[in-house]
Amino acid sequence: MPAQINILSAGAVSPGLVKVIEAFRRETDHDVKVTFATAPELRKRMGSGESPDVVVGPPDLLDQLAKSGHAAAERVTVGRIGVGAMVRDGAPVPRIATVDEFKQALLNSQSIVFNQASTGL
Numbered sequence: 135m136p137a138q139i140n141i142l143s144a145g146a147v148s149p150g151l152v153k154v155i156e157a158f159r160r161e162t163d164h165d166v167k168v169t170f171a172t173a174p175e176l177r178k179r180m181g182s183g184e185s186p187d188v189v190v191g192p193p194d195l196l197d198q199l200a201k202s203g204h205a206a207a208e209r210v211t212v213g214r215i216g217v218g219a220m221v222r223d224g225a226p227v228p229r230i231a232t233v234d235e236f237k238q239a240l241l242n243s244q245s246i247v248f249n250q251a252s253t254g255l
Contacts, residue, residue, distance in 0.1 A: 137164055137165075138164070138165040138166070138167055139164055139165070139166045139167070139187045139188065140166075140167050140168075140169075140186040140187050140188070141155075141166060141167070141168040141169070141186055141187065141188045141189075141190065142168075142169050142171070142176055142179060142180070142184065142186040142188070142189050142190070143168055143169070143170050143171075143176075143188075143189070143190035143191065144170070144171070144172070144173055144176060144190060144191045144192060144195075145170040145171065145172065146215050147190055147213065147215065148170050150213065151168065151190065152168075155168060169186075173191055173192055173195045176189065176191050176195060177195060177198065177199070180199055180204040180205065181202070181204060189205055190212075193209070193211070196209045197209075219239075228242070228243075
């Protein structure tokens with residue numbers, strides 16, 4: 135009987151991770167159970183004794199889990215999350231192709247939202 139692999143993962147990577155899991159299941163017949171949560175929730179679950187086979191999360195969280203003994207000290211970078219920019223409907227689209235253009239667009243903005251909700255910051 136194929137083994138079940140338990141994964142506890144940050145939600146930001148769910149689209150890519152779901153595809154990888156589907157391919158893994160097809161090729162190996164292993165069952166994979168994945169639970170998606172925010173970084174603070176991952177920290178809480180691991181701190182309360184949950185012990186998944188794999189943890190996928192932001193580097194800072196993985197370092198904290200390793201320091202506290204709740205995860206292996208070795209970690210592997212498997213991907214990165216991109217950043218998006220958007221403007222209000224009807225507003226002119228700013229030029230952001232270079233660092234200087236991006237800085238100027240930020241300086242010219244009426245408001246800026248910087249969301250780190252999934253990291254708990």
